[in-house]
Amino acid sequence: AIQVTQSPSSLSASVGDRVTITCRASQGIRNDLGWYQQTPGKAPKLLIYAASTLQSGVPSRFSGSGSGTDFTLTISSLQPEDFATYYCLQDYSYPYTFGQGTKLEIK
Amino acid sequence: QVQLVQSGAEVKKPGASVKVSCKASGYTFAGYYLHWVRQAPGQGLEWMGWINPKSGDTHYVQKFQGWVTMTRDTSISTAYMELNRLTSDDTAVYYCVRRAAGGLYGMDVWGQGTTVTVSS
Numbered sequence: 001a002i003q004v005t006q007s008p009s010s011l012s013a014s015v016g017d018r019v020t021i022t023c024r025a026s027q028g029i030r031n032d033l034g035w036y037q038q039t040p041g042k043a044p045k046l047l048i049y050a051a052s053t054l055q056s057g058v059p060s061r062f063s064g065s066g067s068g069t070d071f072t073l074t075i076s077s078l079q080p081e082d083f084a085t086y087y088c089l090q091d092y093s094y095p096y097t098f099g100q101g102t103k104l105e106i107k
Numbered sequence: 108q109v110q111l112v113q114s115g116a117e118v119k120k121p122g123a124s125v126k127v128s129c130k131a132s133g134y135t136f137a138g139y140y141l142h143w144v145r146q147a148p149g150q151g152l153e154w155m156g157w158i159n160p161k162s163g164d165t166h167y168v169q170k171f172q173g174w175v176t177m178t179r180d181t182s183i184s185t186a187y188m189e190l191n192r193l194t195s196d197d198t199a200v201y202y203c204v205r206r207a208a209g210g211l212y213g214m215d216v217w218g219q220g221t222t223v224t225v226s227s
Contacts, residue, residue: 032210034213034214036152036214038152043202043204043217043218043219043220044144044152044202044204044217045217046213046214046215048213049212049213049215050211050212050213055213055215087151087152089152089154089214091210091213094166094168095154095168095169096154097154098151098152098153098154099151100151101151101152
C-alpha cells in the first residue's frame with residue numbers, strides 16, 4: 001500500500017496568515033491526490049482534487065500543487081472558518097490512503 | 108439538492124453485525140460510485156472500499172474482505188454497508204461519499220455520518 005505522510009500534524013496560525021501543509025507519498029502517484037477539510041462533528045469537505053483543481057464553491061484562497069510524490073495545500077490568508085483539520089487522500093492505487101491529518105489551530 | 112442521508116446511530120454488542128444505509132437524492136444514482144470511509148474516535152480517516160451502484164460491482168480494502176459487504180437497491184437509490192463480527196475496534200463514525208465514475212474528480216458529496224458503537 002502507498003503510504004502518505006502528512007506534515008505538520010498540528011499548526012498554530014493567526015487570521016490572515018499564509019499556511020502550507022504537505023503530503024509526501026511513498027511512491028509516485030501522478031497527480032492523484034485530493035485535499036479535504038473537516039471541522040469537529042462534521043463530515044469532511046472536498047477542497048481540491050487532482051492535486052490542484054479547486055472544487056466548485058471553494059474559496060480561491062485555497063490552492064494545491066505538486067505531482068509525483070510531493071504535494072502542498074496552501075491557504076493564502078487564513079479566515080476564522082479555516083481552523084479545522086485537513087487531510088490528503090491518494091486515489092492513485094488501491095487501497096486509497098489518507099494522510100494522518102493536520103490540525104490547524106488559532107494562535 | 109444533491110445529498111446523501113445516512114441511517115441513525117447504532118449500538119451493537121461484540122460479535123454482532125451492523126448495516127448502515129445511505130440514501131442518495133438530487134442526482135443520478137447510477138452515475139457515481141459510493142465509497143465508505145470510517146473514523147474512529149479522535150482518529151483519522153480510513154477508506155474502506157466502494158460500490159458501483161450501476162453494476163453492483165464492489166472493491167474492498169483487503170483488511171475488510173470477508174467482513175464487510177456493500178450492496179445497493181437502485182429502486183430506492185440507497186446503498187448499504189454491512190460489517191460483521193464487530194469488535195470494539197469497529198467503534199467509529201461511518202461515512203458514505205460519492206465519486207464520479209472514471210475517477211477524474213474528488214469525493215464531493217458526503218453523508219452526515221453514522222456513529223456505530225460496539226460495547227458489551
